[in-house]
Amino acid sequence: MPALNVVAIECVADPETCVLGVGPGLPDDAFDHDGQLTKRDLRASALARLTPVPGEQLWDLGAGAGSIAIEWARTDPCCRAVAVERTPERAARIAANAAKLGVPGVQVITADIGASLADLPEPNAVFVGGGASVELLDRCWERLSTNGRLVAHAVTIETEQTLVRAWQAYGGELVRIGIERMEPLGGLHGWQPARPVVQWSATKRIGR
Numbered sequence: 001m002p003a004l005n006v007v008a009i010e011c012v013a014d015p016e017t018c019v020l021g022v023g024p025g026l027p028d029d030a031f032d033h034d035g036q037l038t039k040r041d042l043r044a045s046a047l048a049r050l051t052p053v054p055g056e057q058l059w060d061l062g063a064g065a066g067s068i069a070i071e072w073a074r075t076d077p078c079c080r081a082v083a084v085e086r087t088p089e090r091a092a093r094i095a096a097n098a099a100k101l102g103v104p105g106v107q108v109i110t111a112d113i114g115a116s117l118a119d120l121p122e123p124n125a126v127f128v129g130g131g132a133s134v135e136l137l138d139r140c141w142e143r144l145s146t147n148g149r150l151v152a153h154a155v156t157i158e159t160e161q162t163l164v165r166a167w168q169a170y171g172g173e174l175v176r177i178g179i180e181r182m183e184p185l186g187g188l189h190g191w192q193p194a195r196p197v198v199q200w201s202a203t204k205r206i207g208r
Helices: 038-048 067-074 087-102 111-118 134-143 157-170
Strands: 057-061 080-084 108-109 123-127 147-153 171-178 180-185 188-192 196-202
Touching: 038 067, 038 123, 038 134, 038 147, 038 157, 038 171, 057 067, 067 080, 067 087, 067 123, 067 196, 080 087, 087 108, 087 123, 087 188, 134 147, 134 157, 147 157, 157 196
Parallel strands: 057 080, 057 123, 080 108, 123 147
Antiparallel strands: 147 196, 171 196, 180 188
16 A cells, blocks of 8 residues: 655745735736626625625626626635626637636536526526616526525616616615726826716515
């Protein structure tokens, strides 16, 4: 019987390397994207309400760069995520981002959201980053497990009205988030507001 060998490896980052933690809100430039990205502050807010739990399943619908699915998966090796994106170039980018950020197990599906829902595993959490419709939110709520969380964002008035309707139907929290960043203003600096985002979040309880 060969003797047991134990090998210990210490991984040390180069001094110039920016080490990324597993907490929500990675820098935007950690992701390769074409502008379709849930920005850092909004992403942190969404993930706080999605509440990643080891072993649970997330749907990231209309995933763009896949930032929500990737950050969900990074919180624990047992967290599972599926990212649905209809544009092949963006879907490929999601897979590349997931591999680069250490979670190659994120499942990427290239399809229209509506056509893919029936085949997805039951979710414990769902994120809809934009373009939410009444039908989509109703279908997501129906598939959501008990104690599951749903978060959706809206930028347009039309989608905002959809989220108000969902809030009236299912309860939860409806907030409007406005963020301002310091930008050059002539030779000085001033606050540049970003477009406000309406966020609806709700937890599915027994009997809802």
